[in-house]
Amino acid sequence: MIVETPRARYRQVADELRKEIRLGKYPAGTLLPSQPELARKYGLNQTSINRAIALLRAEGLVRVEHGVGAFVQEIPTVKRVRRIPRSDGSGSSFAEEVQKVGLKPHAPLVGLDIVPAPAMVAERLGLAENDPVVRRRRHMFVGERPVQLAISYIPLEIAGGEEIALPDTGPSGLYRRLGDRGYPIERFVEEIEARHPTEEEAEFLRLTDAQHVLEVVRIAYAANNVAAETVTNVLPSQQWRLSYEWTAS
Amino acid sequence: MIVETPRARYRQVADELRKEIRLGKYPAGTLLPSQPELARKYGLNQTSINRAIALLRAEGLVRVEHGVGAFVQEIPTVKRVRRIPRSDGSGSSFAEEVQKVGLKPHAPLVGLDIVPAPAMVAERLGLAENDPVVRRRRHMFVGERPVQLAISYIPLEIAGGEEIALPDTGPSGLYRRLGDRGYPIERFVEEIEARHPTEEEAEFLRLTDAQHVLEVVRIAYAANNVAAETVTNVLPSQQWRLSYEWTAS
DNA sequence: TAGTGGTCTAGACCACTGC
DNA sequence: CAGTGGTCTAGACCACTAA
Numbered sequence: 193m194i195v196e197t198p199r200a201r202y203r204q205v206a207d208e209l210r211k212e213i214r215l216g217k218y219p220a221g222t223l224l225p226s227q228p229e230l231a232r233k234y235g236l237n238q239t240s241i242n243r244a245i246a247l248l249r250a251e252g253l254v255r256v257e258h259g260v261g262a263f264v265q266e267i268p269t270v271k272r273v274r275r276i277p278r279s280d281g282s283g284s285s286f287a288e289e290v291q292k293v294g295l296k297p298h299a300p301l302v303g304l305d306i307v308p309a310p311a312m313v314a315e316r317l318g319l320a321e322n323d324p325v326v327r328r329r330r331h332m333f334v335g336e337r338p339v340q341l342a343i344s345y346i347p348l349e350i351a352g353g354e355e356i357a358l359p360d361t362g363p364s365g366l367y368r369r370l371g372d373r374g375y376p377i378e379r380f381v382e383e384i385e386a387r388h389p390t391e392e393e394a395e396f397l398r399l400t401d402a403q404h405v406l407e408v409v410r411i412a413y414a415a416n417n418v419a420a421e422t423v424t425n426v427l428p429s430q431q432w433r434l435s436y437e438w439t440a441s
Numbered sequence: 442m443i444v445e446t447p448r449a450r451y452r453q454v455a456d457e458l459r460k461e462i463r464l465g466k467y468p469a470g471t472l473l474p475s476q477p478e479l480a481r482k483y484g485l486n487q488t489s490i491n492r493a494i495a496l497l498r499a500e501g502l503v504r505v506e507h508g509v510g511a512f513v514q515e516i517p518t519v520k521r522v523r524r525i526p527r528s529d530g531s532g533s534s535f536a537e538e539v540q541k542v543g544l545k546p547h548a549p550l551v552g553l554d555i556v557p558a559p560a561m562v563a564e565r566l567g568l569a570e571n572d573p574v575v576r577r578r579r580h581m582f583v584g585e586r587p588v589q590l591a592i593s594y595i596p597l598e599i600a601g602g603e604e605i606a607l608p609d610t611g612p613s614g615l616y617r618r619l620g621d622r623g624y625p626i627e628r629f630v631e632e633i634e635a636r637h638p639t640e641e642e643a644e645f646l647r648l649t650d651a652q653h654v655l656e657v658v659r660i661a662y663a664a665n666n667v668a669a670e671t672v673t674n675v676l677p678s679q680q681w682r683l684s685y686e687w688t689a690s
Numbered sequence: 691t692a693g694t695g696g697t698c699t700a701g702a703c704c705a706c707t708g709c
Numbered sequence: 710c711a712g713t714g715g716t717c718t719a720g721a722c723c724a725c726t727a728a
Contacts, residue, residue, distance in 0.1 A: 200716060226694060237718055242696070250499065251637070259694050259725035367689075381686045386635055386653060386678035388500070404635060404653050404678065429635035429653065429678075436685050437630045440616075449697060475713060486699055491715070508706035508713050 205234055205244035213253060213264055223261040224254065252403045252430050266337065299342070303329035304354050313345045316411050317419040324348040328357040331396065338396050341426040350375055350420050367412065370421065375414035377421075382410045386429055397428050404429045454483055454493035462502060462513055472510040473503065501652045501679050515586060548591070552578035553603050562594045565660055566668040573597040575605065580645065587645050590675040599624055599669050616661065619670065624663040626670075631659045635678055646677050653678045 209224065218224055225233070227241045234241070245262055248254040256262045308322035317325070325345045332340035344357060344366075351357070356369050367377050389397065389405045397405070408425040458473065467473055474482070476490045483490070494511055497503040503511045557571035566574070574594045581589035593615075595605065605618050616626050638646065638654045646654070657674040 202716080227696095228694085237720095238695090239697090239719090240717065243716090245695085256695070257726085258696075259727080261694065377689050379686065379688050381684065384633065384683040384685075386655060406635060434633040435630065436633075437628065438687060439628050440626050451697080476715095477713085486701095487714090488700090488716090489698065492697090494714085505714070506707080507715075508708080510713065 201234075201236055202240045202243040203247070205230070205236065205241065206247040208234075209244065209248060210251075210253060218264045220264050220266045222264055224264065226261060249400045250403070252400070252428075255398060255400065297332065297334050299330045299332040301328065302331050303327065304357060306348055306354060309345065309347075313422060316409070316422045317345065317347055318417075319347055326351040326354050326357055338398065339427065339431060341393060341396060342423060344421060344423045346370075346421045347419075350418075366421070370412075370414070375418065375420045377412045377414055379413040379417075380410060381413070382408055384408050384434065389426070393426055397426075399428055406432060406434070408434070450483075450485055451489045451492040452496070454479070454485065454490065455496040457483075458493065458497060459500075459502060467513045469513050469515045471513055473513065475510060498649045499652070501648070501677075504647055504649070546581065546583050548579045548581040550577065551580050552576065553607070555597055555603060558594065558596075562671060565658070565671045566594065566596055568596055575600040575603050587647065588676065588680060590642060590645060591672060593670060593672040595619075595670045596668075599663075599667075615670070619661075619663070624667065624669045626661045626663055628662040628666075629659060630662070631657055633657050633683065638675070642675055646675075648677055655681060655683070657683070 209218075212218055224230070224245070227238050227245065230236075230241045230244075231238045245254065245256065248262070249256055253265055254262045255265050305327055306324050307327050309317065309319050309325045311321050313319075313325060314321045314323060319325070325347055328344040328346075330342045330344075331338060332342060346356065350370070350373065352373060356373075357366060370377060385407045386404050387407060389399050389403070393405060394400065394403075399405070405426050406429045408427070410423045410425075411419050412421040414420045458467075461467055473479070473494070476487050476494065479485075479490045479493075480487045494503065494505065497511070498505055502514055504514050505511045554576055555573050556576050558566065558568050558574045560570050562568075562574060563570045563572060568574070574596055577593040577595075579591045579593075580587060581591060599619070599622065601622060605615065605622075619626060634656045635653050636656060638648050638652070642654060643649065643652075648654070654675050655678045657676070659672045659674075660668050661670040663669045
């Protein structure tokens with residue numbers, strides 16, 4: 193190791209490991225050498241090596257399993273997938289966009305039920321808290337890899353029942369059904385925010401709590417600004433790039 | 442301190458400080474007690490206190506100045522400001538949106554020159570690398586607080602000269618001038634990505650490198666898919682919420 | 691059980707800031 | 710200069726995982 197006093201030793205170790213990962217010395221999915229081993233190699237204490245690994249964790253380059261070791265994270269394959277507001281009013285669907293980049297997506301339904309509206313959802317849909325809403329939860333994968341969480345809420349009064357959100361109903365399918373029920377969608381608003389994942393999200397998406405997620409909240413409005421649906425998508429920020437397109441005039 | 446073995450002591454200290462900050466015991470801009478002092482208070486080593494502070498740094502709750510202390514970060518005042526693609530084709534301007542929430546923005550020009558196009562810019566604008574482009578750089582503040590960086594590039598052939606991007610030219614002003622020069626804008630694409638800040642960005646935006654920024658890249662297209670301008674905005678992810686709106690048709 | 695990562699100490703030294 | 714935060718050690722103990 194170069195003695196470069198102004199830069200902390202543990203940072204230098206992190207730099208070195210980062211470089212070696214980038215160069216393919218430790219391919220995705222493999223284990224880094226153990227902390228005692230790295231300590232010997234670099235002539236440092238295990239405590240210092242631990243700090244170095246903590247840096248790589250925070251950057252999302254490495255995922256640590258206690259008692260096992262530090263795994264090199266898979267390459268962010270989902271990046272560059274797009275969300276595009278289109279003239280038919282829907283954002284492009286998850287499946288479409290992932291297929292475009294040649295990957296096999298699946299988005300199993302993990303829950304479909306009727307629940308009292310949580311405060312945030314009630315606010316977005318213009319309901320009173322605890323008014324009944326249809327809730328649809330999906331886990332989205334690319335191959336074996338979890339890449340996104342989605343929870344959709346529709347006021348029960350508008351939905352009529354759970355059936356409206358049954359599987360194989362793509363977004364446009366859902367909006368067509370809402371139209372059939374007398375709530376044709378006129379306007380969409382999406383808000384994007386970056387935040388720390390909840391524990392549940394971190395576990396499913398295999399993130400450390402030092403990494404961030406993007407939360408994309410869409411609200412679909414029917415006539416008279418009646419909010420007919422809201423969807424919240426949670427995606428690891430390092431794996432996605434969002435895209436919006438619109439025309440002048 | 443509660444002896445809660447499964448949770449690390451330093452995490453408990455961070456929890457405690459986080460709570461006290463939230464409750465206003467340490468208002469924004471003030472210093473936390475020094476590390477030795479906190480060490481005495483919690484019966485821990487300075488090393489452990491240092492780790493606790495490091496957590497708060499990573500979360501952006503605190504900004505540390507070496508040799509001085511840990512300052513409580515100002516409240517993220519810019520949050521909820523919107524970017525809305527409007528019917529006139531422009532995103533709403535920085536100044537407009539900040540004023541809407543009752544704050545005083547200013548966005549001084551820090552650079553206006555003609556440079557060879559960097560690779561990424563050349564790709565976005567459909568130029569060859571090193572083709573000349575007009576570059577406009579702005580630093581954006583709300584009051585005294587730096588909140589955003591913006592760099593705009595226009596092919597010199599389209600711009601004619603630097604004048605096109607002179608100060609007090611709002612976005613729509615620039616696009617009107619481009620129209621006058623025979624390049625009316627037809628279409629916009631924005632791509633959003635979360636990443637770690639560069640050192641320069643971290644310094645200006647007063648971020649630690651553990652925090653994230655949103656990079657919003659917009660490309661404005663004239664007829665025949667000729668890219669007439671690209672702007673890159675860099676904003677601290679914790680201080681902003683982006684918003685897009687569009688109508689079904 | 692042996693090997694892994696996570697935490698903590700007591701003490702040291704350094705770099706930086708402000709007086 | 711004194712006070713601040715940043716780093717590092719040598720050693721210890723714990724929790725977790727896998728065989």
